[in-house]
Amino acid sequence: METELELFKDSKRTMLIVDDEExxxxxxxxxxxxxxxxxxxEDGEEAWSLIQENKGLLSIVLLDLMMPKxxxxxxxxxxxxxPATEQIPVIVLTSEKSMEVESLRLGAADFISKPYDMPxxxxxxxxxxxxxxxxxxxxxxxxxxELTGLYTRRFFLKYCELIxxxxxxxxxxxxxxxxxxxGLLTEIYGNSVAEGVLKSLSDVLHIYAGxxxxxxxxxxxxxxxxxxxxxxxxxxxTKDINERLRxxxxxxxxxxxxxxxxxxxxxxxxxxxxxxxxIAGDTIKDDYxxxxxxxxxxxxxxxxxxxxxxxxxxxxxxxEQFVVYYQPKYAIKGERPVLCGAxxxxxxxxxxxxxxxxxxxxxxxxxxxxxxxxDRFVWKKAAFQVKxxxxxxxxxxxxxxxxxxxxxxxxxxxxxxxxxxxxxxxxKKNLHVExxxxxxxxxxxxxxNAVKKLRESxxxxxxxxxxxxxxxxNLLGLIPLDVLKLDMSFVGKMHLSPENEKIIExxxxxxxxxxxxxxxxxxxxxxxxxxxxxMGCDMVQGFYFSxxxxxxxxxxxxxxxxxxxx
Amino acid sequence: MNxxxxxxxxxxxxxxxxxxxxxxxxxxxxxxxxxxxxDRNFEVLKEKVLAKDVEGAFEAAxxxxxxxxxxxxxxxxxxxxxxxEVLRAKELPDEKDMDAIERxxxxxxxxx
Numbered sequence: 001m002e003t004e005l006e007l008f009k010d011s012k013r014t015m016l017i018v019d020d021e022e023x024x025x026x027x028x029x030x031x032x033x034x035x036x037x038x039x040x041x042e043d044g045e046e047a048w049s050l051i052q053e054n055k056g057l058l059s060i061v062l063l064d065l066m067m068p069k070x071x072x073x074x075x076x077x078x079x080x081x082x083p084a085t086e087q088i089p090v091i092v093l094t095s096e097k098s099m100e101v102e103s104l105r106l107g108a109a110d111f112i113s114k115p116y117d118m119p120x121x122x123x124x125x126x127x128x129x130x131x132x133x134x135x136x137x138x139x140x141x142x143x144x145x146e147l148t149g150l151y152t153r154r155f156f157l158k159y160c161e162l163i164x165x166x167x168x169x170x171x172x173x174x175x176x177x178x179x180x181x182x183g184l185l186t187e188i189y190g191n192s193v194a195e196g197v198l199k200s201l202s203d204v205l206h207i208y209a210g211x212x213x214x215x216x217x218x219x220x221x222x223x224x225x226x227x228x229x230x231x232x233x234x235x236x237x238t239k240d241i242n243e244r245l246r247x248x249x250x251x252x253x254x255x256x257x258x259x260x261x262x263x264x265x266x267x268x269x270x271x272x273x274x275x276x277x278x279i280a281g282d283t284i285k286d287d288y289x290x291x292x293x294x295x296x297x298x299x300x301x302x303x304x305x306x307x308x309x310x311x312x313x314x315x316x317x318x319x320e321q322f323v324v325y326y327q328p329k330y331a332i333k334g335e336r337p338v339l340c341g342a343x344x345x346x347x348x349x350x351x352x353x354x355x356x357x358x359x360x361x362x363x364x365x366x367x368x369x370x371x372x373x374x375d376r377f378v379w380k381k382a383a384f385q386v387k388x389x390x391x392x393x394x395x396x397x398x399x400x401x402x403x404x405x406x407x408x409x410x411x412x413x414x415x416x417x418x419x420x421x422x423x424x425x426x427x428k429k430n431l432h433v434e435x436x437x438x439x440x441x442x443x444x445x446x447x448x449n450a451v452k453k454l455r456e457s458x459x460x461x462x463x464x465x466x467x468x469x470x471x472x473x474n475l476l477g478l479i480p481l482d483v484l485k486l487d488m489s490f491v492g493k494m495h496l497s498p499e500n501e502k503i504i505e506x507x508x509x510x511x512x513x514x515x516x517x518x519x520x521x522x523x524x525x526x527x528x529x530x531x532x533x534x535m536g537c538d539m540v541q542g543f544y545f546s547x548x549x550x551x552x553x554x555x556x557x558x559x560x561x562x563x564x565x566x
Numbered sequence: 567m568n569x570x571x572x573x574x575x576x577x578x579x580x581x582x583x584x585x586x587x588x589x590x591x592x593x594x595x596x597x598x599x600x601x602x603x604x605d606r607n608f609e610v611l612k613e614k615v616l617a618k619d620v621e622g623a624f625e626a627a628x629x630x631x632x633x634x635x636x637x638x639x640x641x642x643x644x645x646x647x648x649x650x651e652v653l654r655a656k657e658l659p660d661e662k663d664m665d666a667i668e669r670x671x672x673x674x675x676x677x678x
Contacts, residue, residue, distance in 0.1 A: 020629060021605070021607075021629055021632060021633045022601055022605075023598050023601050023602045023605070023633040023636060023637065024632060024633060024636060026594070026597075026598055026601070027587060027588065027598065027636055030588060030589055030591065030594055031589065066625060066628060066629065068625075095628075095631070095632050095635075114632045114635070114636060115587065115632070115635045115636040115638075116587050116636055117583070117586075117587065118586075119586070119587060119589050
C-alpha cells in the first residue's frame, strides 16, 4: 500500500513539532527522537507550509496555540480545509486549562499540558493517538473507493441512512448511473482511458451531489449511485455528464444512462431504491438517444410482476402449474409426411394469472438462472413421456428438449441427462437436445466443449433458431450437430421474394455438405410444405400439421400415424 | 553532576523534575537552561511593557513562563507566572516585578 510506505519513511513515522519556543521543541523532540523523524516549525505559517509539503508523510502534529504570525487555532482551521491534511491528527500543547477543552472542540485529537511532566506519559499518549488515527485511516480507506474517491456502496448506503435520519422531511431521489458497453470501451481504449472515464463521471456526480444536498457512491465497475434532494429536472445533470465526457474524451462516444427512483415514501428501503433506479436505467440500455429513465408506475407493475413470478416458480413446479406441450415433427422426404418426433415446450398455467406465454418468463428466468429449474422439469417429463408412449403404443417418438445457455455451463450436464434417460429407461438417441445459436455468442469454447461432450455421449443435437443470431456459419464447422432447425422467420418470408427462397436453398446445401438434417419451423401452408419438399428439406413442424398440444392430445396424432402406417 | 545544573539547584531550580523532563539527560538539560535564559522574549517583554503593549507583553511573558516552568528554573519561573497573570488581567506589571525578573535572570546567567 502506497500510503503505508509513505507513512514509515526510514521505518520511522514523522512528527511535526510546532512551538515558537526552541526549548519546548527540544524538550518534546527529545522524548520522540528515537521513534520519530522530527520536523520543527517555530510559528503557524512555517507549520502550515511544512504540513502541506509533508502531508503524505506526517503521522502527527504537536501544536502550540500561542504563536506569532499564525496561531495554532488557525493552523487547525487550515488543515481542516484540505481532506489530505484534515486526517492528520493534531495534539495541542497548552499551559492554559481553558484551552484544553476548546482545542478538542476545534478538532484536536488530544492535548498535552505544559509543563511537560512525565515524558513516558506524553510519549504513550501521542503514540496512542497516532495508532488510533492510522487504524481509522485503514477503515476510511475502505469507506472511499480508491479510484474515484467516492463512497463505496456499503458506506454510501450507510450515509444514505444518516441523511434519512437527520433530514426526515427532505424528499430524496435515488439515482443509478451506468456506462453503456463499458467492457467494450475498456477493450477499445484500454484500462487507463476507462479509468479516466470513471473518474470524470465521478467528478460530475460528486459535484452534483454536493450542490444538491446529497452524496455520491461508486459500486462495482461502471455503476455509480447518487442520493440527492428531489429535482423535477435531471436534464441538467445528463447535460453536465455528457459535456464533461465529451470534453475529456472527444474521440469516444460514451453513453451514460441514469435510472431514477423518486422516493415518495421512506417505507421503500434504500437497497430497493437503488435496485428500482437500476431497473429504470436498464430499460434504456444501449439506447444512445435516451439518457434518463424514471421508475414509473408501469415499470413498477412489470417489476412487481417479475418478482411475483420469481417468487412463485418453486411452488409452480411442485404443484405442476408447469405443463409440457408437444409439437409434432414430420419427415417430408417420403411419399407422405411421417410423424417422426416432437419438440417439448413448456407452458405455465399460473394459479392466479392463468396461461402465461413464454415471453413473460423465459428471458426473465434466463437472466437469473432459474431457467435451469424449468429446463430440468421439462427434460424429466419429456423423457418419461417417451417411455410412456413406447409402452402404450409400441411407438418411439424422439422428443427434443431445450438446453439453455446456463445449462451448457453446468459441467454435470451430460451426467445429469445420462442419468435421466437411464432412469426413464429410454435410449439417449431419443432425447434430442436443442441449443440456440445465441448461446455461443460468449465463451464459445466452453459452449462448444459442452456440446461436444453431449454428442460424444450419444445425444442427438439440434440447433434451434438457426439464422437469427450471428456467426452462425462460422460456428457450423466447429460444432458437431445432427439437426439444423431453420428459424420460422425464413419460412414465413419465403413467398415474398425469390431471394428469400434462395437463402433457404443455400442453407439446405450447406446442411447437406455438413451431413446435417434440416428441420423447417413455422410451416403453416401446403404451399410452403411443397416448396420445402422440393428444396430437399428433411422435416417440418408448424401449424400446418399441429400447434403444440398436451401429451393427451398428442396421443391422437400417434394413433392417426399408426392408422396411416398400416 | 553537570556543573551548570548543580549551580542552578543552588539558585532554586527543581533539577530533579527538570531532569526528568529531559529523560535524565544532563547535557540536554544544561543546554536547554542556556537556551531559555537567552530567550529573545526577555527583551520583547521589556520593550512591550515600556510601550504599554499589554497584549504583546502577555504573549512574551506567557511564552517565557512556559519555557522556564518546563525547566523548573525557580524562582524565575514563579516571577514570570506572576507577571503573566497581571498582564492577563490587562494590567501592566509594576517596575518591582520587572526588576525581580531581570535580577533573577542575571543570577542564572552567571552559571552558564
